[in-house]
Amino acid sequence: AQSVTQLDSQVPVFEEAPVELRCNYSSSVSVYLFWYVQYPNQGLQLLLKYLSGSTLVESINGFEAEFNKSQTSFHLRKPSVHISDTAEYFCAVSNFGNEKLTFGTGTRLTIIP
């Protein structure tokens, strides 16, 4: 069985400050890792994913996440946030060869002007 833990349910950050959203996972087999973003009253959109290769993955809007196998983590970071980043962020995991996505409980990122 696989599981995902997002310890921070809410993260308030001042505009243009850096942010880190934490994600830890548990799995007995190799994993694929994802960050999805949900803007208010919308569906989920894929932000970035780790399947293999370089452990540092980036999104087109300045977010990055690093896969750390020894710490079973996939934390999401952005060096400078904007008001438009206000959303709910979900970390998710699936096992190699299994398309089932298991989500964390989400982190609400609130940007303070």
Next chain:
Amino acid sequence: DTAVSQTPKYLVTQMGNDKSIKCEQNLGHDTMYWYKQDSKKFLKIMFSYNNKELIINETVPNRFSPKSPDKAHLNLHINSLELGDSAVYFCASSQLDRSSYEQYFGPGTRLTVT
């Protein structure tokens, strides 16, 4: 063009009623999913169909019955609705190959049972 669409967007109904939610994807994907998001935003998979065949069926009450008439459609029928069924239901689709495990989500259907 909408990739994954759901109807209706909002659904308000009374306990005991039967209702359906429809989902369609125009991405040519072979796999479709239903997720339930509760009031605390927790997302949990309910069902998954690959080429019209049920491949994931989580511990969901049998009042919930998915139906996939073809690869592009996955509908969710709910019998005898209960208050606890109130949630946002998301449909998603993906193409199962080794190069991508991305799931594309619809806008959601907010179901309110009174």
